[in-house]
Amino acid sequence: MSDLVVPFVIHWDGEPEPDLTGIDNPVRVPFQFVPFESKGGRQPKIANEDATRIGREAVALRFQTVANADRATQVVLPDGTPVVDPATGRALMMPGFVSLEGNVLTGLALQGMAATAPATREVILYFFFRQGGLMDYQRTGVDGPIPYEANYRDFGNYNFGLVGAAAGYSLQFLLVMAGRYNRKVNPKSSDNSFGLPDRNEKWIRAGYADFQAHVLGHL
Amino acid sequence: MTKRTRLLLVMTLVCCMLAPFSSPFFGIVVFSLGGWLDRPCEIIGTEQLRSPDGKWDAIVRAEACGGAIGTLNEYVYLVPAWATTPPGPDQRVLEADPVINPRPIGLTWSGQDVLTLTLPTGLHITRREQARDGVSFLYRPEQISGAPGGQ
Structure with missing residues (x-):
């Protein structure tokens, strides 16, 4: 969800042009009036009695819209391969505003950084994927923090494998890094030897493998 | 500034100081510390x-x-x-x-x-x-x- 602020002008027949000074691209909204007789003569009656913002002045109304950028979209790799869960055949979904190519290029930039300022690569990667980080799509939408979105959990892990591979890490290191992180935030007896739920490991591996097979050489 | 934010900033500073000595192993250290510092569930x-x-x-x-x-x-x-x-x-x-x-x-x-x-x-x-x-x-x-x- 995002807010869209639209200059809003109520405009009706018989009145002079409203003063639109200072308003860029005002939206004219058709508004129906029901004429009725009163002591002072003929005056407009508003069909919708609840509408309180009536006048010649332009007002900005705030609309809640579902932006396309926030809608889930299927993950498709640069070579056109759609990503699906091999176990269920279900398509892997990501938020519409995410650019997979952009994320991979970010990872490649981090790899370049490793040669000159190695620690910076690690710290930036952590800040991308930490709780509420730029690539924590379960909590970060196009406009900032969002309520927890469980459907992007698999994509979060997949993206970590993809970006981590682009950043120059081996799969083993990525799994250990993710596992150590998980052991601190949510230790469970059912986690595997890396300290990860099997499902997280599966998607990190998939992201890593797809970078090698479908992304490298297709950007 | 919260205590956690301060710790994160200190961690970043320490990481930058250690930059010349770092390696992928450093990523494991960063993510371990990060997990410890991150917000609870x-x-x-x-x-x-x-x-x-x-x-x-x-x-x-x-x-x-x-x-x-x-x-x-x-x-x-x-x-x-x-x-x-x-x-x-x-x-x-x-x-x-x-x-x-x-x-x-x-x-x-x-x-x-x-x-x-x-x-x-x-x-x-x-x-x-x-x-x-x-x-x-x-x-x-x-x-x-x-x-x-x-x-």
């Missing part, structure tokens, strides 16, 4: 049910932990009634991984010391106990109305 749903004799509280919770590589789990805890501290990992009787969106596990006390847990479809159980502190647990799959064999 976010509780995105919870229900609580007291036993008929008033001795126990059964609590079901959906918890989202960590960041992009974090986990989403549903837990059932058995805690003494009127406990003042929040339930901890050693009080979990069930750990589960919801496949997509978490749907609550149904809780019913079938007697003084029998707790029935109704498990929604699509829930991947990673650990469960059969009994604890004299309370036994019965697990029952959710019956979907209209489904073959459903009630």
Whole structure:
């Protein structure tokens, strides 16, 4: 969800042009009036009695819209391969505003950084994927923090494998890094030897493998 | 500025100072420290049910932990009634991984010391106990109305 602020002008027949000074691209909204007789003569009656913002002045109304950028979209790799869960055949979904190519290029930039300022690569990667980080799509939408979105959990892990591979890490290191992180935030007896739920490991591996097979050489 | 933010800034500074000596191993250190510094799990749903004799509280919770590589789990805890501290990992009787969106596990006390847990479809159980502190647990799959064999 995002807010869209639209200059809003109520405009009706018989009145002079409203003063639109200072308003860029005002939206004219058709508004129906029901004429009725009163002591002072003929005056407009508003069909919708609840509408309180009536006048010649332009007002900005705030609309809640579902932006396309926030809608889930299927993950498709640069070579056109759609990503699906091999176990269920279900398509892997990501938020519409995410650019997979952009994320991979970010990872490649981090790899370049490793040669000159190695620690910076690690710290930036952590800040991308930490709780509420730029690539924590379960909590970060196009406009900032969002309520927890469980459907992007698999994509979060997949993206970590993809970006981590682009950043120059081996799969083993990525799994250990993710596992150590998980052991601190949510230790469970059912986690595997890396300290990860099997499902997280599966998607990190998939992201890593797809970078090698479908992304490298297709950007 | 919160204590955690200050710690993160200190950690960043230390990392930059250590830059010439770093390697992929450094990533393991950063993510370990980061996990320690990150916010605690976010509780995105919870229900609580007291036993008929008033001795126990059964609590079901959906918890989202960590960041992009974090986990989403549903837990059932058995805690003494009127406990003042929040339930901890050693009080979990069930750990589960919801496949997509978490749907609550149904809780019913079938007697003084029998707790029935109704498990929604699509829930991947990673650990469960059969009994604890004299309370036994019965697990029952959710019956979907209209489904073959459903009630």
